[in-house]
Amino acid sequence: MDIRYTGEKGPLFGLALKTGLLTIVTLGIYRFWQKTRIRKYIWSSVDAGGDTFEYTGTGIEKFLGFLVAIVFLAIYVGIIQMVLFYAGLNIMVDPETATTQEAIAQVAAIYITFFAVLPFILYAMYRARRYKMARTRWRGIRFGMEKGAWGYVLRAIGYGLLAAITLGILLPLQTFKLEKYMADRSYYGSARFTQEGKWSDLYKAMTHILIAIGIVVVSAIAMAGAAASETVGLAVLGGIGIFVGYIWFFFGSVHYSVQSFGYLSRNKVLGDEIRFDAQPRTGFVIKTYILGGLLLSLLASVAFGIVGALATGFIPLMQDGSGVAIAMFGVVMAIGYIVALVVVQALSMILITQPILGHYVETLKIRNAGALNRIAQREAETGVDAEGFADALDVGGAI
Amino acid sequence: MQKTEAQFFDGLTAGRHDVHVALSDDRQAMIITGDTLPEPLRWTLMDLRALSDTGHTDRLTLTRHAETDDEAPRDPARLVLLDPELIAWMHRTRPGLFRADMHKGTWRKIGIYTGGAVAAAGLMLFVILPAMANTLAQIIPIEREIAFGKVVVRQMERVLGSGSGSLRCTDPAGIAALDKMVTRLTETREMQYQISSQVFDHGMVNAFAAPGGQVVVLRGLLEAAESPEEVAGVLAHEIGHVESRDATRHALRTAGSAGLLTMIIGDFSGGAAIALVGEKLMTAAYSREAEAAADLFALDMLQQADVSADGFARFFDELDDLQGIEIPAYLSTHPITADRADQARDFAREQSGTRPILSDAEWRALQNICR
Numbered sequence: 001m002d003i004r005y006t007g008e009k010g011p012l013f014g015l016a017l018k019t020g021l022l023t024i025v026t027l028g029i030y031r032f033w034q035k036t037r038i039r040k041y042i043w044s045s046v047d048a049g050g051d052t053f054e055y056t057g058t059g060i061e062k063f064l065g066f067l068v069a070i071v072f073l074a075i076y077v078g079i080i081q082m083v084l085f086y087a088g089l090n091i092m093v094d095p096e097t098a099t100t101q102e103a104i105a106q107v108a109a110i111y112i113t114f115f116a117v118l119p120f121i122l123y124a125m126y127r128a129r130r131y132k133m134a135r136t137r138w139r140g141i142r143f144g145m146e147k148g149a150w151g152y153v154l155r156a157i158g159y160g161l162l163a164a165i166t167l168g169i170l171l172p173l174q175t176f177k178l179e180k181y182m183a184d185r186s187y188y189g190s191a192r193f194t195q196e197g198k199w200s201d202l203y204k205a206m207t208h209i210l211i212a213i214g215i216v217v218v219s220a221i222a223m224a225g226a227a228a229s230e231t232v233g234l235a236v237l238g239g240i241g242i243f244v245g246y247i248w249f250f251f252g253s254v255h256y257s258v259q260s261f262g263y264l265s266r267n268k269v270l271g272d273e274i275r276f277d278a279q280p281r282t283g284f285v286i287k288t289y290i291l292g293g294l295l296l297s298l299l300a301s302v303a304f305g306i307v308g309a310l311a312t313g314f315i316p317l318m319q320d321g322s323g324v325a326i327a328m329f330g331v332v333m334a335i336g337y338i339v340a341l342v343v344v345q346a347l348s349m350i351l352i353t354q355p356i357l358g359h360y361v362e363t364l365k366i367r368n369a370g371a372l373n374r375i376a377q378r379e380a381e382t383g384v385d386a387e388g389f390a391d392a393l394d395v396g397g398a399i
Numbered sequence: 400m401q402k403t404e405a406q407f408f409d410g411l412t413a414g415r416h417d418v419h420v421a422l423s424d425d426r427q428a429m430i431i432t433g434d435t436l437p438e439p440l441r442w443t444l445m446d447l448r449a450l451s452d453t454g455h456t457d458r459l460t461l462t463r464h465a466e467t468d469d470e471a472p473r474d475p476a477r478l479v480l481l482d483p484e485l486i487a488w489m490h491r492t493r494p495g496l497f498r499a500d501m502h503k504g505t506w507r508k509i510g511i512y513t514g515g516a517v518a519a520a521g522l523m524l525f526v527i528l529p530a531m532a533n534t535l536a537q538i539i540p541i542e543r544e545i546a547f548g549k550v551v552v553r554q555m556e557r558v559l560g561s562g563s564g565s566l567r568c569t570d571p572a573g574i575a576a577l578d579k580m581v582t583r584l585t586e587t588r589e590m591q592y593q594i595s596s597q598v599f600d601h602g603m604v605n606a607f608a609a610p611g612g613q614v615v616v617l618r619g620l621l622e623a624a625e626s627p628e629e630v631a632g633v634l635a636h637e638i639g640h641v642e643s644r645d646a647t648r649h650a651l652r653t654a655g656s657a658g659l660l661t662m663i664i665g666d667f668s669g670g671a672a673i674a675l676v677g678e679k680l681m682t683a684a685y686s687r688e689a690e691a692a693a694d695l696f697a698l699d700m701l702q703q704a705d706v707s708a709d710g711f712a713r714f715f716d717e718l719d720d721l722q723g724i725e726i727p728a729y730l731s732t733h734p735i736t737a738d739r740a741d742q743a744r745d746f747a748r749e750q751s752g753t754r755p756i757l758s759d760a761e762w763r764a765l766q767n768i769c770r
Contacts, residue, residue: 007454015452028664037452045454051406051415051479054450054460058471060505067512071519074659078523079531082655086535135470139415140408140477189413373414377475380468392662 001369005358007045009350015041016346024338032066032391033059039132039399042354046361048138049369057135057386065388073120073392080116117393119153124389126152126182131390133186134381142378146185155181168209172202172260179264188270189375197267205259208252215245254289255282265364274372277365284359292351300344307336353399403482407431410475420478420485431478448473449489449496459486464500472500520663524656532652536644541592541611544647548611551646555615559601566599568618573598573768576761577616580627583756584635587703592641596634600769604718606633608640610647618769623717627757627765628710632697632743635711639696645689694739698746706756708747715740 019034036059043055126149133145159174176199183195219241226235258280265278311333366372389395407416418433423441431440442463450460458481463474480486489496560566568574574597581596592612602619609615614637616630624630640646701708715736757765 011454040450040452041454044450044452051408052453052455052458052460054477056470056473058499060501060509061470064508064512067516070516070663073662074516074519074523077662078528078655078659081658082528082531082535082651085651085654086539139413140410140475141413142475373412375413377411380470380475382468382470 001049001366003361003364004047005045005361006047007354012041013346013350016349020342032062051139054137055135061386065386066391069388069392121393121395122153122156123149124393124395128387128390131387141189144187144378144381148185152181173199175260176202189378191271191375194269202260205256208255212245212249212252216242254286258282258285273368275367279363280360285356288355296348296351299347303340303343307340310336403485406479408477451497472502528652528655532648535651536648545611548609548613551609552613568598568600568769570768572764576757576765580631580756584700584704594638598768606637608637608646612641621766626710627762628707629714631706631756632711632714635697635700636693639693705753707753708743712740712743
């Protein structure tokens with residue numbers, strides 16, 4: 001069964017712009033409805049075998065979930081940040097007489113704030129995925145995901161540490177195990193998903209990252225050798241090599257995320273017999289990033305340029321130097337700036353986010369789709385916190 | 400409405416039912432019939448709702464308004480209309496088609512949750528964090544505070560000088576005059592901190608107190624001042640901040656509340672800017688008290704050191720003239736300067752036996768400290 005993505009640029013841009021402006025006007029409160037409405041558009045644009053997906057989340061439950069999260073996080077974040085700052089002050093050292101060790105301890109104290117919130121960020125990531133699953137339907141049947149956010153937090157920290165200690169060598173293990181943890185707890189109606197495959201298979205997707213690291217290492221050695229033997233040509237070559245390796249690393253990372261998604265999707269099973277085929281192309285994703293990014297920056301400069309041009313209209317008024325004229329100028333600039341920012345966000349939605357999403361969807365196929373007809377409904381999920389933690393901690397990005 | 404083909408999902412299994420829909424005889428409901436349905440279904444027109452914000456105009460997905468456990472009060476069954484005429488008819492005759500219904504008691508829930516969140520955030524921002532900042536500022540060892548202060552002063556130097564090396568003014572005669580001023584102010588009283596003062600080569604009319612006894616005066620202030628007593632008043636004010644640990648307390652409180660505020664405001668466009676304004680407003684409300692206390696401290700200090708508060712008053716007058724735009728009192732971190740000038744002037748009238756704080760030569764040396 002083929003899956004198509006039918007979303008268009010015009011309507012999505014209009015929706016993102018309209019809801020973005022409403023968010024500004026309501027001082028941010030509308031952002032829960034904004035996200036909900038954009039998801040409704042995107043979900044409904046995914047068409048599997050003639051039947052479209054449905055997003056059933058509501059803005060109001062997202063807002064309520066956020067309020068609940070605020071009560072917890074207000075207390076935790078406020079106190080933890082102040083205590084950590086105090087701890088940082090207590091190892092604060094005179095910058096003129098500090099030893100390296102003391103300076104490192106101080107920097108560590110500053111970054112520890114991030115690690116204090118990290119478990120909640122991971123918790124929020126799992127809860128956000130669970131919420132989105134629980135609010136997704138196809139052919140009237142709910143998707144769903146079991147509870148298990150704290151188990152995810154422990155594993156994410158554990159595998160993350162492993163990947164960090166091994167300098168990224170065990171990154172595929174982290175990617176595979178975490179996705180397996182989430183996939184194995186996912187359902188479509190009465191049917192459960194299973195993640196099959198081997199984590200070591202992901203090394204194939206990692207090839208370009210390893211090549212990039214190899215280039216950088218060899219170039220660095222070449223440069224060190226050049227410095228020792230004072231060979232200019234070798235040093236220049238090493239410098240170019242490091243630059244190439246850097247760019248290669250960026251493309252390699254994109255390649256890894258695209259191809260690991262493909263591999264993990266191809267090895268998912270729904271129920272006993274429904275399988276998937278996924279062939280996303282790294283080239284398309286990179287092309288969209290580059291072309292979309294270029295077009296976006298061009299249009300962004302136009303948008304901000306218009307604001308600047310409008311603002312210059314107020315300069316003659318300011319000649320008399322009255323406070324009112326200056327204040328007016330400030331207000332116009334601020335509003336113009338914020339509106340331009342909303343326009344740029346809406347543009348990035350249609351120039352980058354939507355095309356890449358559409359590509360992932362269109363290159364996905366369902367095998368043995370006939371078995372889908374036998375899948376039965378699952379219970380409505382009412383206990384989810386509607387990703388309030390994710391909203392409070394700003395996890396999850398554009399959609 | 401003619402009998403028309405449609406697709407039906409019963410909300411129980413994932414199978415698709417090919418059905419026909421038609422208007423009932425009493426024209427109050429839609430009758431859904433199909434070979435795969437056990438019996439015809441009757442959906443009252445009043446209850447019909449359609450999915451909103453969808454990405455297509457050639458299909459309309461209908462559901463029913465019903466009290467269920469779902470996130471919205473909706474029947475899990477779906478009826479998909481693909482016939483353009485029928486879709487147009489629905490749009491034309493059912494104005495409430497896209498209505499967003501809410502479960503009963505939602506408004507009450509919104510009220511309770513909002514109240515809870517506002518209470519928790521307010522309690523943190525205005526009671527717990529300030530109280531914690533107060534306590535922590537009292538128990539922090541002074542040598543740590545001094546180290547922190549040095550970092551702050553270095554940071555200020557970097558910001559003011561845009562990174563172009565040291566701003567410290569080093570003329571020995573000027574430094575001697577400044578030290579004499581500080582000694583005169585502090586020698587007659589018990590001090591918790593060793594005050595170390597310096598002048599930065601910057602045109603702004605300002606002075607600030609960093610944690611741990613560091614007081615910095617900017618060159619612009621020395622140039623704007625007409626007498627050494629004006630500078631003495633400002634110094635006494637900043638020493639007041641040092642003695643009550645205002646800077647340390649403020650830094651601690653900001654560390655706690657800044658993260659909280661950005662979290663509440665969220666990361667929509669311009670959210671950071673709004674959070675900044677919120678933080679500014681809170682700081683203003685909080686520091687107006689601190690400023691008023693530092694003013695009183697300064698007047699008391701001037702009195703004990705036999706320095707006239709007239710200069711302090713004149714400094715406020717000048718500050719008032721400098722501020723071209725009228726800043727509303729609740730936005731400014733400092734109380735309205737005219738009031739402060741009056742307070743100092745009234746105080747000066749009561750003073751007797753004052754003597755100059757610097758000789759003319761010393762005053763000239765201080766003003767030229769950056770040359």
